[in-house]
Amino acid sequence: xxxxxxxxxxxxxxxxxxxxxxxxxxxxxxxxxxxxxxxxxxxxxxxxxxxxxxxxxxxxxxxxxxxxxxxxxxxxxxxxxxxxxxxxxxxxxxxxxxxxxxxxxxxxxxxxxxxxxxxxxxxxxxxxxxxxxxxxxxxxxxxxxxxxxxxxxxxxxxxxxxxxxxxxxxxxxxxxxxxxxxxxxxxxxxxxxxxxxxxxxxxxxxxxxxxxxxxxxxxxxxxxxxxxxxxxxxxxxxxxxxxxxxxxxxxxxxxxxxxxxxxxxxxxxxxxxxxxxxxxxxxxxxxxxx
Amino acid sequence: xxxxxxxxxxxxxxxxxxxxxxxxxxxxxxxxxxxxxxxxxxxxxxxxxxxxxxxxxxxxxxxxxxxxxxxxxxxxxxxxxxxxxxxxxxxxxxxxxxxxxxxxxxxxxxxxxxxxxxxxxxxxxxxxxxxxxxxxxxxxxxxxxxx
Numbered sequence: 496x497x498x499x500x501x502x503x504x505x506x507x508x509x510x511x512x513x514x515x516x517x518x519x520x521x522x523x524x525x526x527x528x529x530x531x532x533x534x535x536x537x538x539x540x541x542x543x544x545x546x547x548x549x550x551x552x553x554x555x556x557x558x559x560x561x562x563x564x565x566x567x568x569x570x571x572x573x574x575x576x577x578x579x580x581x582x583x584x585x586x587x588x589x590x591x592x593x594x595x596x597x598x599x600x601x602x603x604x605x606x607x608x609x610x611x612x613x614x615x616x617x618x619x620x621x622x623x624x625x626x627x628x629x630x631x632x633x634x635x636x637x638x639x640x641x642x643x644x645x646x647x648x649x650x651x652x653x654x655x656x657x658x659x660x661x662x663x664x665x666x667x668x669x670x671x672x673x674x675x676x677x678x679x680x681x682x683x684x685x686x687x688x689x690x691x692x693x694x695x696x697x698x699x700x701x702x703x704x705x706x707x708x709x710x711x712x713x714x715x716x717x718x719x720x721x722x723x724x725x726x727x728x729x730x731x732x733x734x735x736x737x738x739x740x741x742x743x744x745x746x747x748x749x750x751x752x753x754x755x756x757x758x759x760x761x762x763x764x765x766x767x768x769x770x771x772x773x774x775x776x777x778x779x780x781x782x783x784x785x
Numbered sequence: 786x787x788x789x790x791x792x793x794x795x796x797x798x799x800x801x802x803x804x805x806x807x808x809x810x811x812x813x814x815x816x817x818x819x820x821x822x823x824x825x826x827x828x829x830x831x832x833x834x835x836x837x838x839x840x841x842x843x844x845x846x847x848x849x850x851x852x853x854x855x856x857x858x859x860x861x862x863x864x865x866x867x868x869x870x871x872x873x874x875x876x877x878x879x880x881x882x883x884x885x886x887x888x889x890x891x892x893x894x895x896x897x898x899x900x901x902x903x904x905x906x907x908x909x910x911x912x913x914x915x916x917x918x919x920x921x922x923x924x925x926x927x928x929x930x931x932x
Contacts, residue, residue: 574815575838576825577831578827585804588800589801606799610802617829621829622832627836633832635908636913662913666908667915670917674916676909680912698832
């Protein structure tokens with residue numbers, strides 16, 4: 496006699512990877528509703544229906560409707576649609592194509608792997624060619640200016656509210672041309688410079704490693720570490736960055752590309768999915784920073 | 786015929802990944818040629834630069850003989866404003882200037898032109914001293930006979 500949790504775990508372990516990926520995608524859409532005034536309730540309703548009824552989520556028309564809403568959301572907002580919105584549209588198209596195909600499971604696995612690899616490849620490329628990433632300026636400005644990261648900056652760089660506020664006033668100063676540095680400008684603390692440098696290099700290294708491991712042939716040695724790298728990336732980055740919807744999308748794609756026999760890896764995906772939910776709902780950094 | 790079907794089926798199966806690459810390449814080109822913010826446009830340039838569209842700004846002016854006055858962007862044009870900041874192409878900024886001229890027109894105060902300048906944030910290496918680089922300046926003549 497198994498406990499309800501044991502039964503649920505067994506059901507999850509035995510679920511085909513494509514169905515697990517579909518369910519995780521729908522859970523993500525419910526937990527992090529997306530879209531505008533009209534598309535948001537429509538997407539949320541579709542996601543709820545798909546989660547409740549297996550027959551619904553096996554219908555190509557169901558995924559076609561969700562894909563149409565996501566595509567409308569991206570194209571209607573051009574050029575303002577964020578990368579999460581674009582990736583969601585591609586992934587919903589992959590789910591639609593998989594429900595129509597005889598080898599849907601394998602097709603979804605291939606698309607999941609490629610989409611993750613390509614997202615990380617372009618993210619890496621942008622970090623290499625952007626004029627202000629490699630010298631640490633991007634992270635310096637973000638750590639100072641993004642209020643959502645204030646608790647992290649306080650803890651990791653050892654700054655107090657007053658120091659962050661003075662630096663924030665500097666980077667938010669309105670100018671309409673070249674403004675030379677002034678003697679009254681606050682100095683950048685050494686610990687903040689070190690933190691920005693470390694984040695710059697570690698994010699670049701991690702993203703490029705995920706890209707290479709997911710784009711490498713499945714049988715290659717490089718590809719063996721891909722799930723561990725993606726899980727590590729999601730756990731580390733999305734515990735800090737408040738973009739849980741993007742994380743859940745990546746994890747859904749990761750599950751789709753994870754062989755059904757790899758029970759532990761599949762469970763790790765679910766665990767990280769839950770971890771990102773916890774990190775996004777509980778302001779643990781603010782609690783630590785006091 | 787069978788080969789054609791196989792190629793079509795194979796392409797269709799890879800469509801999501803192909804679309805991602807196509808959109809990302811267009812985005813790369815738009816960033817380089819039209820000053821699209823790397824964060825926008827589906828190229829996955831997020832978290833790579835401080836030049837996010839929300840940090841950009843613009844100034845709009847109405848111009849008439851003897852004066853040049855800044856125009857405040859009304860709430861009704863907020864969406865168009867955001868679009869012009871994210872992708873300040875010549876045509877998009879011109880469209881924005883025309884909409885602004887139309888929305889803020891006053892019958893008793895005729896204007897010769899409206900000009901719009903879009904700026905992107907820049908931060909000095911080492912000090913983070915902020916500057917603003919003009920990305921696009923557009924002047925729209927509102928009188929047909931104006932040069």
